[in-house]
Amino acid sequence: MLVQKKITPFSQPFTVESGFVFTQPEVAYEEYGTPNGPVILLCHGGLSSCHAAGKYAETDPQAGWWDGLVGPGKVFDTDRFRILAINALGSSFGSTGPTSIDPATGCRFGPTFPTLTLRDQVRFIKAFLDHMDIARVHIMAGPSMGSLHTLQMAAMYPKTVGAAVAVATAGRMTASGMGMHHFIANALRDDPNFAGGWYEPGKPLYSMKVVWQNIRLYYTSEKIYQQMCFDTIPHAPGSQQKRSDAVRGFLTLGMEAAVANFDPNAMIASVDAINTHDLGEGFATYEEGVRRIQCPLLLLNIDTDQEFPPRCAQEIAHILNAERPGQATAHIIESAWGHLGCVLETQQLSRQIAVWMTAHKL
């Protein structure tokens, strides 16, 4: 499937919770499938983009991050649905973010980009739907940060979301996930070449390698290291050295390409926004905030995920089903991939989503 990234300006300014006004906001998105079909809206993970499926060119080495779920005959069937994938506000992949030009100065926003909340990002998604004249989405879905956007959207705009799939998710940010996010922000900000956020564009910071390797440690699990780098190398003279070499390669896999693509200010903007996630914010209890979600909800967490352990999904299902039995389905995916299972375990995800869609006549 060959796809295109589109970038469109909003016709209205966009104001965030801090009071900052984006006078010329832009949104990047991709669109697949059947133009008149029911809309499926996809949101991406914290370090990703709106490139959810397909390839930009036949020669691309990799397809989009949920390509296993999106396409003809796949669970998000392009022969049946109109599928939109949106890039988050604050990202560096096309929507307005720290690498965008600030119309007030003619320079990049850089570190002057305002602090966002996760709710700001969700209101930006709603503004995109308004801009596209879409009053209701059939299903909204996403992994990781995209799952937080999905839950928050279903809570803030219950009439807009017909059904929701949240993969590797939580109703409020976990403390361990905040730990990883502060690690990322501290590593980048303390880098001697960060220069207060005015680092040289296009020259990856040393700290980006540190962040990348830590993502490969924290967002996976010890089981995948064992499977990929230990069990594959049988006992023999020098086998530990070979395992160690395999581990070093696995730890840094994809690093050079990744650090060339990410913008540190955008990474900080994303993790700061995610840290604010709390469905209960503004409500007397967390449960009251969660209960704003009224649509059928599928929650898929991964057993080895350290950021969003299984209990995070089960907690939401428990709150919703106590009031409306059967509204929420929580299923725990078994995977050695940890948090990254949210984009790597596409077979298991497809199966669970298909069963749930059939059960709810979606």
Add this chain to the structure above:
Amino acid sequence: MLVQKKITPFSQPFTVESGFVFTQPEVAYEEYGTPNGPVILLCHGGLSSCHAAGKYAETDPQAGWWDGLVGPGKVFDTDRFRILAINALGSSFGSTGPTSIDPATGCRFGPTFPTLTLRDQVRFIKAFLDHMDIARVHIMAGPSMGSLHTLQMAAMYPKTVGAAVAVATAGRMTASGMGMHHFIANALRDDPNFAGGWYEPGKPLYSMKVVWQNIRLYYTSEKIYQQMCFDTIPHAPGSQQKRSDAVRGFLTLGMEAAVANFDPNAMIASVDAINTHDLGEGFATYEEGVRRIQCPLLLLNIDTDQEFPPRCAQEIAHILNAERPGQATAHIIESAWGHLGCVLETQQLSRQIAVWMTAHKL
């Protein structure tokens, strides 16, 4: 208990597997308890020192790393035993290491310090015992790297070790642990100010902060972040921000003092040595190498440890008990602290060690 660190030169040169000869090796150690009692030998974790118990001065904010286990009336009872704690070869806390002066040049070894294996470190411990005229230790024990030294010592010198306690341990280095170690070595070596290992002494590298924070993420567990920084702050307006602030504090706790104390070259020497750990090296099978251990062995791993999961302890016990039923006891400690439970869960450790010592008349 007030204690002293002692540093003593060996009377003999010490040669490592790579062929390098230390012409004037020195060893740092501490000694507690009853001079004529049976000897308990303690080995430290990878980032620690021989300061196992007591304080150097009443005003010290913290006692040694196993102070909960060592003292009058404690499980390693100073009224009964002669207790020796040794600093590993390659450390920066007194024994010969990268910060020592190379007698051949009059300068610090720095990055010219030879690559060590874990077996080198164990032969260094044996040389220390020979130097002290100790033919047999009653019990050898240690957490983390110290547990690897303990197992390897019991395997290489079965007549020297009367009984052994390995806390947070494995018979061969795990792939996930190697991942963390490569992360540490890469982060330090890639630091713009590492200067090929000739960084300015006494001026902590930026990367040391990165390493410290990653230790606080990887060697703990998501459960402790939840307990310390989330469950303690009840839902209220702005509670997620308070939790986020608590997490940032927890992540960087002790960082400034720690980075001032560690030497990056020594840290690399330690993690490189640990990565070579494999009781099976040189034997037809891993099991054959493990079966060299002949003494009673207590293995205590922690349920949330990502470096040495419970299966690592159970595997060793299984191999030994298949041949000599009852030789090994594996017990899994429940703790939210992850790997760091090996020095923090002293009450549970004391209880398990006491039961085991009684059962084996130690």
